[in-house]
Amino acid sequence: MIKITDLIVALTYNLKMLKAIVAKRLHIEDSRIEHLSILKRTVNAGNKQDIHFNMTVVVRVSGDENEVISRNKHKDISKEIEQIYTLPKNKKLKERPVVIGCGPAGMFAALILAQAGARPILLERGLDVDSRKRKVSNFWRTGILDTQTNVQFGEGGAGAFSDGKLKIGQKNSRKMKVLNEFVQAGAPPEIVYLSKPHIGTDRLNETVKRLREHVISLGGEVRFNATVTEVLIQDGQVTGVRFDEKGQKSEVSTDNVVLAIGHSARDTFKSLLDSGVYMEQKPFALGVRIEHPQAMIDKIQYGGFAGHPQLGAADYKMVVHLPNGRGVYTFCMCPGGTVVAATSEENRLTTNGMSVFARDGRNANTALLVTIGKNDLDNDDPLAGCAFQRRIETAAFEAGGGGYKAPVQRLEDFLQKRKTTAFGDVLPTYLPGTEFAELDSFLPDFITDSLRQAILEMDLWMPGFAYPDALLTGAETRSSSPVRITRGDSLEAIGIKGLYPCGEGAGYAGGIISAAVDGLLCAEQILR
Known part of the structure; x- marks a missing residue:
């Protein structure tokens, strides 16, 4: 089998077109390709005027494959080494694991x-x-x-x-x-x-x-x-x-x-x-969920190609390193998804994001998380991170008025430190319900200050991210283990x-x- 990397393929490709591209790269007739499978397909949206796929494929061709590889002396063409998992031999266990x-x-x-x-x-x-x-x-x-x-x-x-x-x-x-x-x-x-x-x-x-x-x-x-x-x-x-x-x-x-x-x-x-x-304690992160209109994210990421059936709902991923030494990053971005109530303890509130396979919801959401280190915790207890999470979850529950309603705030209001009084064009997807509240009422200052700085910086990388009507829902506390x-x-x-x-x-x-x-x-x- 032969592996070919970095193929440029139109969004509208079909198998016949793909075979022709591969045959041209290998300098052989299409008819020599006996089998073709895709190993990797990536959307290349670097140029909004020419969005296409980059592909890695593997093919089996008739005749001498080694001769085809040696004749095409190119770093993008090589012998495919199949990844085969070998099940360990079972030593005789004394008891069932x-x-x-x-x-x-x-x-x-x-x-x-x-x-x-x-x-x-x-x-x-x-x-x-x-x-x-x-x-x-x-x-x-x-x-x-x-x-x-x-x-x-x-x-x-x-x-x-x-x-x-x-x-x-x-x-x-x-x-x-x-x-x-x-x-x-x-x-x-x-x-x-x-x-x-x-x-x-x-x-x-x-x-x-x-x-x-x-x-x-x-x-x-x-x-x-x-x-x-x-x-x-x-x-x-x-x-x-x-x-x-x-x-x-x-x-x-x-x-x-x-x-x-x-x-x-x-x-x-x-x-x-x-x-x-x-x-022992382990670094973790904590923050909020942010929701935007999915159609807006599609437009930002794909320009005139937004809505193309081969692209689906657009996603994104960003990381910001702030002057204060903290990192702020997006996590578990859910195109066309919903924000969900994800607590496991009574009278505490935490969020998560969820999408079905079709990713066809009206909103996009992602967690916006601020890194938490040992110096942010009260003591050296291995479970101090759990205690930190719990305090935030209790405060978020109270800020939402109880009943597991989540506190929410428009992005523009959060940036200007004022309470939201009405939704804009982004409506919450969170159930069982929401209440307007200031994120500063349940998150420490170092988290909200870091979020404000990061959101504005992310808007430079992805213009439109700091959309005034974007909706912030909190708190997101369970992105990873603090232990x-x-x-x-x-x-x-x-x-x-x-x-x-x-x-x-x-x-x-x-x-x-x-x-x-x-x-x-x-x-x-x-x-x-």
Whole structure:
């Protein structure tokens, strides 16, 4: 197979046109191309008058492929090296491994263990994805929160109520394993080659369900409504797990535990810390959601090509480094999406963003986050970041007037430090409702001052970003874990054999793909 990079392809391309472009690049007849597949497709919108795709493709041609490559001595043409994931050989485990948490890290750890014949037991404090959807919808409609099953907890993890964005970066065999498993479970096939793939919360839920069914079919066990209360440790070795399952206390014996609890399992963090598990503070970020009209973002990013069916809803990503030393950045941008209530604790409020696969909502939204460091926290307690988050969430809940209504403010009013009295042309998508409030009433000055500076600077990079009627909703507090459960080279927790801190909650991932890959790595260590 031959790989060709940096192909310039019109938005209106079809397979016949693509074959012709490839044949011309390779200096061969079209008829010699026996197979063609796209490895990567990126929108190039640098010139608004000539928006096109940049592609990397792989082809199989008749005849001597090495001769074709050597004749076309060019850095963009090379031999394709296939990324093949090899399942670890299953050493004979004394006991069934336990995976705590059914987000992407836990699910893929369980999947690899199951595929290797280790028959894992997966414990999830929340409910299955269908029951979870009903619980979350009821919360958004009525304001009645279930603290065990919500946007943070339940099958699929926090990413199940998001854009389903897949940050790939440089592909390798593990990332390709994750993508291929997603596709086999029903995710859109194009996630394998798009530069900015997403599944969408509607498609992701079905995909997660099929992954769970696959684990079970291979001898694994998935137990919902099972909240872990203690990881049992004796003489520096994991010996079991205690948990409450549907109101009944249970215990399972094991010598291997994958700890994929997610970034919001604050009660589990406390239990682990009390049990002697070493953890430390980790930098995190906090801020608000900002909403713009999606049509406006399309126009800014694509100019006259806005609305082209091959482009879909436009996105963006920006980072600003301020003179005060802080970073401010956009996070989890959701084209055509909604801002959602994402709390897991009573009388506290936090937001997140979500898009369905079609990305066809009226608004675009993204988190605007300010970096938080150790010097911003009250003390050296490993859980001081959790306490910081909680204070902001409580203040935001009160600023919204209770009932999980979110405080909102027009961007122009925020910049001029005045309370909003009426919406402009951007209406909120957040449920169960909103209340006008000044962001300064619940966010520290260093956060609001940094946001004001960054928004104006972002407007220089993306003119129109500081749109007066853009809507700010707060607070966004759960973008990442404020804790790292420290692990060594073996991926085991410091001083505890058989305990594998894993994924975003443990401080080793940031997004669906990186969390899933970390799950693979932890499973591989258990099987070695």
